[in-house]
Amino acid sequence: MKTLGLFFQVVRRDPFLVACALFLVGVTTLAFVGVHFTGYTYDQISNDSLLQPSGAHWCGTDINGRDLLTRTLSGAQISLVVAALGALVSLTIGVSYGMISGYVGGRVDNVMMRVVEIIYSLPTLVLVIVLVTSLDQTVSNLMRSVGLTQIPPRLVLIVLFLGLTEWLTMARIIRGQVLVLKEQAFVQASLALGQSHWNILWRHLLPNLGGIIVVYLTLTIPAIMLDESFMSFLGVGVPSPLASWGTLISEAATSINPIRVYWWMLLFPGGLMALTLLALNFLGDGLRDVLDPRGRS
Amino acid sequence: MSAIIFRRLLQAIPVLFIVVTLTFLLVRSAPGNPFSTEKKIPPEIMEELEKQYDLHGTIWHQYGQYMAKVARGNLGISTQYRNRTVNEIIAQTLPVSMTLGSLAFCMAMAIGITVGGWAAVRHNQAGDRMLMILALLGISVPSFVLAPIMVLIFAIWLQVLPVAGWGSPDQIILPAICLSIPFAAAIARLTRGSLLEVLKLDFVRTARAKGLSEDAVLFRHALKVAILPIIGFSGPAAAGILTGSIVIETLFDIPGIGPFFVNSAENADPFMTSGVVLVFSSFLILFNLVADILYYVVDRRVKLE
Numbered sequence: 292m293k294t295l296g297l298f299f300q301v302v303r304r305d306p307f308l309v310a311c312a313l314f315l316v317g318v319t320t321l322a323f324v325g326v327h328f329t330g331y332t333y334d335q336i337s338n339d340s341l342l343q344p345s346g347a348h349w350c351g352t353d354i355n356g357r358d359l360l361t362r363t364l365s366g367a368q369i370s371l372v373v374a375a376l377g378a379l380v381s382l383t384i385g386v387s388y389g390m391i392s393g394y395v396g397g398r399v400d401n402v403m404m405r406v407v408e409i410i411y412s413l414p415t416l417v418l419v420i421v422l423v424t425s426l427d428q429t430v431s432n433l434m435r436s437v438g439l440t441q442i443p444p445r446l447v448l449i450v451l452f453l454g455l456t457e458w459l460t461m462a463r464i465i466r467g468q469v470l471v472l473k474e475q476a477f478v479q480a481s482l483a484l485g486q487s488h489w490n491i492l493w494r495h496l497l498p499n500l501g502g503i504i505v506v507y508l509t510l511t512i513p514a515i516m517l518d519e520s521f522m523s524f525l526g527v528g529v530p531s532p533l534a535s536w537g538t539l540i541s542e543a544a545t546s547i548n549p550i551r552v553y554w555w556m557l558l559f560p561g562g563l564m565a566l567t568l569l570a571l572n573f574l575g576d577g578l579r580d581v582l583d584p585r586g587r588s
Numbered sequence: 589m590s591a592i593i594f595r596r597l598l599q600a601i602p603v604l605f606i607v608v609t610l611t612f613l614l615v616r617s618a619p620g621n622p623f624s625t626e627k628k629i630p631p632e633i634m635e636e637l638e639k640q641y642d643l644h645g646t647i648w649h650q651y652g653q654y655m656a657k658v659a660r661g662n663l664g665i666s667t668q669y670r671n672r673t674v675n676e677i678i679a680q681t682l683p684v685s686m687t688l689g690s691l692a693f694c695m696a697m698a699i700g701i702t703v704g705g706w707a708a709v710r711h712n713q714a715g716d717r718m719l720m721i722l723a724l725l726g727i728s729v730p731s732f733v734l735a736p737i738m739v740l741i742f743a744i745w746l747q748v749l750p751v752a753g754w755g756s757p758d759q760i761i762l763p764a765i766c767l768s769i770p771f772a773a774a775i776a777r778l779t780r781g782s783l784l785e786v787l788k789l790d791f792v793r794t795a796r797a798k799g800l801s802e803d804a805v806l807f808r809h810a811l812k813v814a815i816l817p818i819i820g821f822s823g824p825a826a827a828g829i830l831t832g833s834i835v836i837e838t839l840f841d842i843p844g845i846g847p848f849f850v851n852s853a854e855n856a857d858p859f860m861t862s863g864v865v866l867v868f869s870s871f872l873i874l875f876n877l878v879a880d881i882l883y884y885v886v887d888r889r890v891k892l893e
Contacts, residue, residue, distance in 0.1 A: 409603055412823060412876040414868040416831040417849070421611050421861060424853045425618035517730055524732050524835060525850050537732070544736045544839055549744050549751070557740075561733040568728035576724070
């Protein structure tokens with residue numbers, strides 16, 4: 292909660308960041324609330340295929356006559372949910388990994404950071420594609436057997452594995468910060484008073500990392516969003532008839548031909564996605580300038 | 589130094605081993621049939637096929653046979669693209685991907701460093717602000733959004749460049765630009781930030797005090813130090829370009845390794861998938877080693893481990 296307060300404190304000072312934050316709130320509201328008021332559903336097929344934007348279809352329709360506004364907004368739902376949950380996974384791993392590595396120090400720290408470096412030098416997204424495609428069936432059976440039929444298994448796998456690959460930067464930054472913090476007097480004092488290591492990490496170090504966590508969380512969300520749409524674009528992401536922004540853009544890209552240009556199929560999902568990523572990156576950058584001046588690039 | 593390089597190469601072997609093992613076992617343990625996705629194959633033919641491809645027996649037996657082949661440099665026969673060995677497919681497609689990737693990498697470096705340097709010299713002026721907004725835009729617009737837009741503009745409306753394909757020099761321009769722009773933008777931001785830090789340092793003031801021209805200060809002194817974070821970023825950039833090229837190759841119909849990889853991963857082709865993962869991982873590990881050595885050559889204060 293304190294971290295969230297920090298977020299608002301920084302954002303409030305800069306009107307441009309306020310605009311970015313408001314835009315993101317707007318997109319989220321449209322995606323989760325507005326989508327129910329378009330008059331169509333995302334998988335509703337009709338004969339009006341490839342219509343230009345008009346009064347009936349504000350953003351036109353796709354090749355199967357589905358309303359593009361509805362599809363763009365439900366695509367936003369998926370992209371936002373995957374990015375937020377994935378970032379949460381990566382946050383948990385990155386923060387605990389970085390804290391332990393920095394706090395314990397010495398050999399353990401060396402080995403843990405070497406592991407991070409090795410993972411850095413691997414084509415992680417390629418590995419995620421292998422993991423998601425080959426575990427799809429197994430997880431699907433598993434989820435069906437426990438009665439979870441509402442959630443598509445691929446979505447779960449994507450959230451999990453993208454979260455499992457995007458924690459490296461967070462871990463590195465947190466470790467660096469903990470290395471500095473643990474030498475400070477208040478940590479030495481609590482150690483001398485007999486505080487347990489767990490308490491020091493949880494009660495003393497974590498609250499001091501709030502700013503940095505906010506910054507890198509804001510920057511992880513667009514990274515995961517980009518990865519997810521990348522996978523959906525290649526057809527190994529969210530399964531149809533669900534569609535994330537990546538799926539919609541891929542549909543637009545395959546429909547390009549020299550005879551007729553269906554510009555609306557590219558403009559609306561692509562534009563909304565780019566603006567959302569831009570707003571998130573601006574927010575992350577703005578927060579970093581204030582909360583982590585040394586990490587400025 | 590050569591001892592350190594040798595040790596790093598040795599360290600790469602267990603990493604590659606783990607990666608290939610993981611990929612092969614994952615793909616093989618997934619339910620589904622690597623030979624066909626639609627037609628039902630009669631069991632006796634299936635058995636014969638599995639024997640022919642060394643995919644019979646327990647999974648550990650298959651894995652053992654595969655690893656024995658890999659150790660001899662034989663990556664097996666693709667089950668998805670029948671009658672073609674993985675070595676052959678990779679030998680045909682990898683040069684294409686490498687040409688595209690290295691061109692995009694060089695363009696990203698050249699554009700990024702130039703733009704970043706230009707912006708740093710004009711710190712907080714209108715030109716700097718504009719360029720940095722453009723750079724953030726470049727990072728935020730995914731290459732698969734940028735690419736169709738570029739195709740629409742340059743290939744369909746202006747008709748100056750071909751829509752897709754591979755072979756002639758003009759066919760490489762659009763894909764290379766689309767692939768490089770997000771990384772050029774990232775490098776521009778990095779260069780600007782790093783150069784701004786360096787320009788505040790004492791040795792730059794000394795160089796100016798000596799009466800050196802601003803160009804000499806910038807290019808002969810400051811940039812030499814400011815380039816370090818960019819060398820550090822080159823590893824992740826190479827990884828990004830490598831994965832990014834999968835999408836660009838699909839979009840522009842380029843016969844690179846990317847589309848083969850996605851197709852074989854989706855259809856549970858164990859040999860092709862593991863082979864590509866092995867090639868990608870080896871390349872990136874090697875690339876990172878070269879980047880580390882370069883970092884060490886430029887800055888002798890760092891320890892090469």
